[in-house]
Amino acid sequence: MGKKILMKGNEAIGEAAIRAGCLNYFAYPITPQSEVAEYLVKRMPEVGGVFVQGESEVAVGYMIFGASGAGARVFTTSSSPGVSLMSEAISYIAGAQCPAVFVNIIRGGPGLGGILPSQGDYFQATKGGGHGDYHMLVMAPASVQEAVEMVMLAFPLAEKYRNPVMILGDGLIGQMMEPVEFPDDLRTEPTNKDSWATSGMKSRGSTERNLVKSLYLDPTQLNDHNLNLKAKYDQMKAEEVRYEPYNTDGDYKILIVSFGTMSRVCRTAIDFLKEEGIEVGMIRPQTVFPFPDAPIRDAAVKESCKAVISIEMNMGQMVEDVERCLKGQRPVHWYGKCGGDVPTPEEIMEVIKERL
Amino acid sequence: MAKTFKKPEALSDAHTHYCPGCTHGVIHRLVAEAIDELGLRDMTVGIAPVGCAVLAYNYFTCDFQEAAHGRAPAMATGIKRVRPDLIVFTYQGDGDLASIGMGEIIHAANRGEKFTAIFVNNAVYGMTGGQMAPTTMPGQRTTTSPAGRDILDTGMPIRMAELLSTLKTPSYIARQAVLRPKYITKAKKAIKKAFQYQMENRCFTFVEVVSTCPTNWGMSPLESLEWAEKTLLPYYPLGEFKTPEQEEQDAA
Numbered sequence: 346m347g348k349k350i351l352m353k354g355n356e357a358i359g360e361a362a363i364r365a366g367c368l369n370y371f372a373y374p375i376t377p378q379s380e381v382a383e384y385l386v387k388r389m390p391e392v393g394g395v396f397v398q399g400e401s402e403v404a405v406g407y408m409i410f411g412a413s414g415a416g417a418r419v420f421t422t423s424s425s426p427g428v429s430l431m432s433e434a435i436s437y438i439a440g441a442q443c444p445a446v447f448v449n450i451i452r453g454g455p456g457l458g459g460i461l462p463s464q465g466d467y468f469q470a471t472k473g474g475g476h477g478d479y480h481m482l483v484m485a486p487a488s489v490q491e492a493v494e495m496v497m498l499a500f501p502l503a504e505k506y507r508n509p510v511m512i513l514g515d516g517l518i519g520q521m522m523e524p525v526e527f528p529d530d531l532r533t534e535p536t537n538k539d540s541w542a543t544s545g546m547k548s549r550g551s552t553e554r555n556l557v558k559s560l561y562l563d564p565t566q567l568n569d570h571n572l573n574l575k576a577k578y579d580q581m582k583a584e585e586v587r588y589e590p591y592n593t594d595g596d597y598k599i600l601i602v603s604f605g606t607m608s609r610v611c612r613t614a615i616d617f618l619k620e621e622g623i624e625v626g627m628i629r630p631q632t633v634f635p636f637p638d639a640p641i642r643d644a645a646v647k648e649s650c651k652a653v654i655s656i657e658m659n660m661g662q663m664v665e666d667v668e669r670c671l672k673g674q675r676p677v678h679w680y681g682k683c684g685g686d687v688p689t690p691e692e693i694m695e696v697i698k699e700r701l
Numbered sequence: 702m703a704k705t706f707k708k709p710e711a712l713s714d715a716h717t718h719y720c721p722g723c724t725h726g727v728i729h730r731l732v733a734e735a736i737d738e739l740g741l742r743d744m745t746v747g748i749a750p751v752g753c754a755v756l757a758y759n760y761f762t763c764d765f766q767e768a769a770h771g772r773a774p775a776m777a778t779g780i781k782r783v784r785p786d787l788i789v790f791t792y793q794g795d796g797d798l799a800s801i802g803m804g805e806i807i808h809a810a811n812r813g814e815k816f817t818a819i820f821v822n823n824a825v826y827g828m829t830g831g832q833m834a835p836t837t838m839p840g841q842r843t844t845t846s847p848a849g850r851d852i853l854d855t856g857m858p859i860r861m862a863e864l865l866s867t868l869k870t871p872s873y874i875a876r877q878a879v880l881r882p883k884y885i886t887k888a889k890k891a892i893k894k895a896f897q898y899q900m901e902n903r904c905f906t907f908v909e910v911v912s913t914c915p916t917n918w919g920m921s922p923l924e925s926l927e928w929a930e931k932t933l934l935p936y937y938p939l940g941e942f943k944t945p946e947q948e949e950q951d952a953a
Contacts, residue, residue, distance in 0.1 A: 369783050395782050400808035404775040407768065407805070411779025414766045415746065419783065437769050543764035543780070545787045547743035556758055558749075558767035 349526050354489045355380035355422075355519040358448055358512070359388060361496035362420050364527045366535060367446070368394030369419040371408040373401055373427060376460045377516040378450035381422040402427040406434025413443040414557035416542030418500055418535045420446035424516075425454050425466050428474070435509050436475030439574070440559030442541070444503035447481070448496065448512040450519035453684050461685020462516030464605060467662035470513045471634040478571050480578045482506065482585060483634040485513045485604045489523035491631075497531035502585065504536040506577050513633060515658065517606040517687070578635075587631035588640050591615065596649035597626035599697050600675075602641055602667050603656040604630045606687065611656055614693035625697055626650070633663065638670035645675045652700050656693060657681040709733035711742045715759045722915040722922025725753060727879045728821055728888070729760055732792070735893040736763065739900065745788040746780055748773040750802075752794035753827040771802025774809035777816040788899055789816035795836040796826045799859050803835075806865070813870035813904030817895045820861060823912040824933060831917030835859040838932055843917070858936065862909045866942035872903040874943040878911035878934065880926045887939070903945055911937050 352360070359381045362370065370389060372382045382398065389396040395412075399405035405421055409431075412419040423431060428449045438445050451466045453459035466474075470483045482502055486492035492514055499510040539549040543557050561567035592615050593600075603611045608629040615625045628641050645653050653675050655664035664679040671677055680696045682688050708714075711733035719725045736742050745763040749755055751770035758765035768776045773791035781789045798806050798820050806818065825843055826832040832845040836858050840849035850858075862876040873895055877888035888910055895906035911933050913925035920928060941947075 371779065371782075397778065397782055397812075399775065399778075400804055404772070404778075404805050404808065407772040407775035408779035408782070410768075410772075411748070411766060411776030412783040413779075414776070415780040415784050415787070417783035419779070433769060434772070441767075543746045543766050544784065545744040545746065545764060548786075554762055554764050556765050556767075558758065558765075560755065560767055 349524045351522055352489065352525050353380060353520065353522045354492055354514070355450065356384040357489050357493050357525050358422060358496055358519070359384040361493040361527060362446070363388060363392055363394065364532055365497040365500045366532055367418040367420050367500055368392055369412055369417050370395065370421065371397045371399055371405045371412070371419070372421050373399050373405050373423065375424045375427045377452055378422050378424050378448070378519050380519070381448070402430035403433065406431035409445050410434050410438050410441070410443060413438065413445045414441065414543050416538040416544040420448065422448040422450065424450045424452045426457065428466065428469065432469070432474035435481065436477050436479060437559050438509050439479035439481070440477065441557050442507040443557065444507050445509045446496070446499045446503055446512070447509055448514065451513065451515045459685055460516070462606060462658065462687060463683050463685065464515055464607060464658040465662070465683055466513065467633065467657065467659060470511050471636070479574060480634050481509045481511045482581050482632065483511045483513050484587070484631060485633050486518055487605050487608050487629065489518065489521065490525050492518050493525050493527060494531060497528065501533045506581065508577060513605070515606050516685070582635040585632060586635050586637050586640070588637035589629045589631060590640070590644065591627040591629060592619070592624065593626040593628070593644050595624045597624040598649060598651050599625045599700055600645050600650050600653045601625060601627040601656055601697070602630070602653060602663065603627060604633060604663065607656055607658050610688060610690055611693055613690040614697065617690055618694055618697060623701070636666045636670065641667060642670050642674070645671055650675060652676045652678060654678045654680055654696065654700060656688070656696070658687065659683050709737045711736040711762055713760055713762050717760055718756060719753065720916040722913065722925060724879045724912040725821065727885060728819065728910050728912065729757065731885070731889045731892050732790070732819060733761065734889060735896050738893065739896055741788045741896065744786070745790070748776050748789070748791040750791070750793040750797040752797045754792050754794060754821065755828065757792050771797050771800070772805055773797070774802065774805040774814070774818060778809050778812070778814045781814055781816050785815065788896065790896070791816065791818045793818065793820055794827065795820070795822045795824065795834045799835040799861050810865050810871045810905045810907065811868050815899055815902060815904060817899050817906045817908070819892065820907065820909040821912045822861070822909055822937065823914040824858070825914050825917045827914050827917055838936065860937060862907070862942050865907055871905040871907060871943060872945045872948070873898050873906040875907070875941045876909040876911065876937060876939050878929070878939055880911065880913070880930050884939070891941070898945060911939070
């Protein structure tokens with residue numbers, strides 16, 4: 346571990362990528378994450394890295410695709426409307442099985458929406474966004490420190506699965522300053538990509554050319570290709586689920602499911618309620634794809650638990666996954682707000698008390 | 702007896718899917734010859750477009766990536782920036798480059814990205830079945846301009862070579878054709894030059910190639926060549942619009 350320093354989330358995310366061994370960054374400015382580019386335009390030259398400001402998020406998506414296809418470790422950061430534009434490329438990247446890391450510092454939507462924190466891109470991140478059958482592995486940090494660690498983990502995971510990985514933060518994660526440490530042990534060497542990347546036959550000492558593509562005109566081949574992709578998503582579900590339980594040892598009457606910034610407010614509400622003698626448990630998904638189905642189900646079916654509330658900074662998106670994994674075994678409620686007005690602990694306490 | 706004419710090593714043995722009389726095959730060959738003659742095959746990455754040449758990766762034997770419609774210049778940027786030692790080229794049609802990919806080509810050219818764009822202009826969308834392209838001539842009939850292109854409604858055809866020549870950064874911009882052997886020789890020269898400039902680490906290089914589409918023009922291959930020469934060449938003049946040598950002369 347290095348020493349603790351106070352850093353803004355967006356800058357820490359940029360630094361984390363460098364510390365993870367990613368020296369290639371392509372991006373387009375958008376609030377509330379432009380500080381990543383402003384930070385990396387200075388840092389990348391210091392480490393001999395690549396910084397390119399693309400002409401649009403559409404182009405940036407394909408710069409990422411090209412660079413990744415050529416075998417480089419590469420990432421970009423953006424915010425909701427920008428990620429919509431990159432979603433076309435993300436579909437191609439998943440289809441062509443290239444590793445890449447996308448950071449979405451979510452702002453309010455739909456459309457231009459607003460520039461304040463939101464979790465309104467949960468569907469976009471976990472259910473597609475672009476066209477076709479694909480998934481990203483999606484991690485949702487609840488602190489700047491966790492954002493750093495997730496960014497560093499994202500690169501080896503993207504390479505393990507040859508698939509895009511997304512860090513799903515929100516404006517608060519990007520904008521707030523917190524003490525962070527950059528764990529040295531999360532630095533990884535890029536994997537060998539000679540078997541598939543277009544790195545030039547000469548460089549990899551091969552006489553076989555490599556092809557990076559997502560086109561399969563033969564229906565049987567395309568079906569087989571999709572089955573191969575599905576096998577990877579199934580493997581993610583088996584191996585990559587990450588979550589954090591909070592106050593789940595006692596006899597809680599209500600279980601909260603909440604992620605990212607919102608889960609921190611819920612944690613405070615749970616602490617306040619504990620002082621009043623009310624026990625509330627929480628499961629915080631750290632990966633939202635793959636979703637922690639089993640941990641949520643196990644925590645919800647505890648005898649003391651009467652109901653589950655999904656609390657999100659959106660109009661009810663993750664709640665659909667909570668309902669799906671509970672299969673009607675407990676009533677599932679939703680509470681949320683969007684627009685950037687983050688619910689307060691007192692507000693959450695009221696919501697919980699209504700369900701007691 | 703020694704072989705004096707053979708298939709370039711950079712071309713595969715695959716039969717192309719191109720229609721009879723289509724000039725993509727000729728342009729593929731010119732690119733492959735340039736790659737062979739410069740000894741670049743094992744360090745080249747090509748980028749296939751969406752359009753008739755979507756399967757170009759089956760016909761070349763170097764590394765290849767396949768782009769989304771219009772995005773080849775952005776992909777080439779990504780590859781070349783992380784691997785400046787590779788030779789990178791895009792191969793794009795007029796719908797791909799001059800319509801949906803206009804933003805990508807202009808900005809890649811303006812940043813001076815060090816790859817080569819081969820732009821095949823046959824004044825029509827081919828793969829989707831003959832719709833109007835930004836390069837379609839006034840009055841030219843297509844499936845989306847059945848009465849002929851109405852310039853009052855759709856504007857005049859875009860001249861990409863001239864448009865890109867207004868930018869300061871690109872090093873080489875040329876337009877040639879493959880309508881007769883005399884043009885083909887010049888097209889080959891331009892393509893090879895573009896790759897050579899890229900090897901010299903010069904900024905963006907671009908060769909537009911005036912081509913034909915007998916199928917979607919509803920003409921025989923021969924009629925297509927004649928029509929292109931008569932109709933396209935006066936509007937799309939051939940030649941070099943920008944060269945590093947000219948640039949140096951102007952600066953001196």
